Amino acid sequence: MHPRVVEVTERLRQRSQGSHQAWRAQMAEAAAMPRGRRALSCGNLAHGMAACPAADKDRLRMVDEVNVAMVTAYNDMLSAHQPYERFPELIRQALRAFGATGQVAGGVPAMCDGVTQGEPGMELSLHSRDVIAMATAVALSHNMFDAALCLGVCDKIVPGLLMGALRFAHLPVVFVPAGPMPSGLPNSEKAAVRQRFAEGKASREELLEAESRSYHGPGTCTFYGTANTNQILLEAMGLQLPGASFVHPNTALRDALTVHAAEQAARLARNGQNLMAMFDERTLINAVVMLLATGGSTNLTLHLVAIGQSAGLQLRWEDMAALSEVVPTLARIYPNGQADINQFQAAGGTAWLFRQLLDAGLLHADVQTVAGPGLQAYTQEPILNDGRLEWREGPGASLDDSILRSQAEPFSADGGLRLLEGNLGRGVIKVSAVKPEHWRVSAPCRIFHSQEAFVEAFKAGELERDLVAVLRFQGPRANGMPELHKLTPYLGVLQDRGFKVALVTDGRMSGASGKVPAAIHVCPEAAQGGPLARLREGDMITLDAQRSLLRVELADEQWRERQAVSHDQPIRRGWGRELFGFMRAQISSAEEGGSSFTECLRDTDQESRA
Structure with missing residues (x-):
């Protein structure tokens, strides 16, 4: 080992x-x-097999089967x-x-x-x-x-x-x-159509056709x-x-x-x-x-x-x-x-x-x-x-070394997952799809509280520069931590235009997030007064995957004195979201799994040990 x-x-x-x-x-x-019907009362067992065919009922009566x-x-x-x-x-x-x-x-x-x-x-x-x-x-x-x-x-x-x-x-x-x-439309072609749509260069009909050829x-x-x-x-x-x-x-x-x-x-x-x-x-x-x-x-x-x-x-x-x-x-x-x-x-x-x-x-x-x-x-x-x-x-050798390689000649010597830490908290970044020249971004931040606001700013031409996009109040307690996949094509367009761009968020990205550096799952989340809630427009942020660093470039004393802003919009209702309010109220942090059960499981373990 x-x-x-x-x-x-x-x-x-x-x-x-x-x-x-x-x-x-x-x-x-x-x-x-006693398990599997061995201790069930006759009424219990009768309920459990009432709808079964006769042969299954005969077997279910044999409780050792x-x-x-x-x-x-x-x-x-x-x-x-x-x-x-x-x-x-x-x-x-x-x-x-x-x-x-x-x-x-x-x-x-x-x-x-x-x-x-x-x-x-x-x-x-x-x-x-x-x-x-x-x-x-x-x-x-x-x-x-x-x-x-x-x-x-x-x-x-x-x-x-x-x-x-x-x-x-x-x-x-x-x-x-x-x-x-x-397999359908190659993923690279699908991604290209998505980016062209984000730039207004492809119609909705073209986009739907590409997506339908991918998911078919x-x-x-x-x-x-x-x-x-x-x-x-x-x-x-x-x-x-x-x-x-x-x-x-x-x-x-x-x-x-x-x-x-x-x-x-x-x-x-x-x-x-x-x-x-x-x-x-x-x-x-x-x-x-x-x-x-x-x-x-x-x-x-x-x-x-x-x-x-x-x-x-x-x-x-x-x-x-x-x-x-x-x-x-x-x-x-x-x-x-x-x-x-x-x-x-x-x-x-x-x-x-x-x-x-x-x-x-x-x-x-x-x-x-x-x-x-x-x-x-x-x-x-x-x-x-x-x-x-x-x-x-299985095969003794990779049949395509552009897809699979041996441990002696890997694509990368590491697994591409890093824990980021600094005065903005702790988060994770996956760099396996990010080119090394994009691993470090230091730029003024632009703050958003929704994906829609980011897209509007992009379409208005406000993001044509080096920037770190901060999408906060997207953590488990704030709104259930939705994936922010909608940002991917727009950030990709900005990067392709030669700008240094990165995303910092207490939310999630899609399992298919790729080429743009993204510090995600940042803890503590903004809704609980985490550091992202203390950021202001234009603050200089450094995301350095090589050094596992995520920080705002402010003097320590100035940063400590900065007050956290509260969420400037209420949790949206409708679409059943209000039914899950009790789960948002007790959900754990991202680094504790974003789980509704963390505390009750911890209490159960303590009771069992006692």
């Missing part, structure tokens, strides 16, 4: 010792209770989740053939950030992750089940499903992906945003079958993998294995390493912290930054390169990545996974051989 990985893992273990042990004790207590819960994020508005429509019956039939049963235990909401970008609904996005966690808990609260299958792919859905499942870790849990859509069928969007990052990280955590992430929907191989996932969940239940045995500090560190090696979505710097908390693991940004110094960048997938996720998979995919990272000692190989002990199985890829699902060794 690489000594830095060992060091950070041990630091996480020591820091989390009390809270993780409290979680394990709670899960062990649940595991010791396995019944698998399906928690599904199906809806047919999300391209990534539309394929799940046919999964429940496929899974039920597979389980019946395996001598088990399966039931849809519940559905979870699944909103699409791609649809809500720049819209009022985006202010519900981060909160939806915690709603999904609660919905998962509601689904699994029926003590009818011996195992669970989680059917979800996209941005907040996978983290929410996992956070909820980790509170039921006395059960085995297997994640079941749906796969990416086929069932499956996950093909750029390397949060959804596809989730998929690779699930494999790194050993919670998804090896090589299952990027097989297209509605194909024979995809169906075979879904059937095998159902069988494996039942097999794990029969063998007495559970999620608690598969999730510890090593699991979480493996996810961080894979995030860094692939230049994955910055949203995971929130989600992995919140996921860890659900198992009593206190992951910090410092851990990620320390690992980023030694984990090389091995993949270039849009927006960090030109390839899409299908080209990545064709070049070697996850099997290649696992082999390289294991050989470099950067992954904990000795973990328990849904595929069995150890990560070695993840160096293999699934195939159909005469209609039978098999795994074969």
Whole structure:
């Protein structure tokens, strides 16, 4: 093992010792209770199987047989989740053939950030992750089940499903992906049309045509945003079958993998294995390493912290930054390169990545996974051989070194994620898609309180200069921390025109944020009197990714005397946003995961230890 990985893992273990042990004790207590119908009253059991076919009822009466819960994020508005429509019956039939049963235990909401970008609904996005966690808990609260299958792919859905499942870790849990859509318009062409539209050089009809050629069928969007990052990280955590992430929907191989996932969940239940045995500090560190090696979505710097908390693991940004110094960048997938996720998979995919990272000692190989002990199985890829699902060794060399490289010849010696600190607070920046000449920007700031205000200033020609755009009051407490993806094409235009530009915000950028340097997730947030609330128009700001620095160039005494401004506009109402006011009131900071559960989980851990 690489000594830095060992060091950070041990630091996480020591820091989390009390809270993780409290979680394990709670899960062990649940595991010791009669499970899966064994202690249900006749009335309870009758309710739980009332709608089942007669043969399933007969099997459900045999309380030692396995019944698998399906928690599904199906809806047919999300391209990534539309394929799940046919999964429940496929899974039920597979389980019946395996001598088990399966039931849809519940559905979870699944909103699409791609649809809500720049819209009022985006202010519900981060909160939806915690709603999904609660919905998962509601689904699994029926003590009818011996195992669970989680059917979800996209941005907040996978983290929410996992956070909820980790509170039921006395059960085995297997994640079941749906796969990416086929490649459409190349991402570079789509980005170019977006920038031309921002400059008024392309019509809305041209833009819609380009977008529709990019997002054109069932499956996950093909750029390397949060959804596809989730998929690779699930494999790194050993919670998804090896090589299952990027097989297209509605194909024979995809169906075979879904059937095998159902069988494996039942097999794990029969063998007495559970999620608690598969999730510890090593699991979480493996996810961080894979995030860094692939230049994955910055949203995971929130989600992995919140996921860890659900198992009593206190992951910090410092851990990620320390690992980023030694984990090389091995993949270039849009927006960090030109390839899409299908080209990545064709070049070697996850099997290649696992082999390289294991050989470099950067992954904990000795973990328990849904595929069995150890990560070695993840160096293999699934195939159909005469209609039978098999795994074969992945490629021994990258088939396209513009997409995938070996750990001996990486794209970059580090993972491109940095923790920024200074008198403006703490934030993160991803530089894997930012050219080194743009890593340092020192310029007067222009302050905005909404994306719309920024766009208006751009269209009015007010931003034709070097500047640091500050978008504040966008944190979790202020308005739910919406993604600020609407800014991306406009900032890209300014940079392409030769100006030194950067973004500083207490909000989020999209999982597809790219070439413009952006200090995001800045803490403490402005709505809580953080340093961004003390900035004034024209203050000189320095963002230096090389030195991990974020500061305003003012004398210390002058800066300390500066008063914070209050939010100059009320939280907008409508579109359901008022229903989430209680979550904004108790949500934790970005570096604590932007979670509604941080305090209650902390209190639970303390009670358990007492």
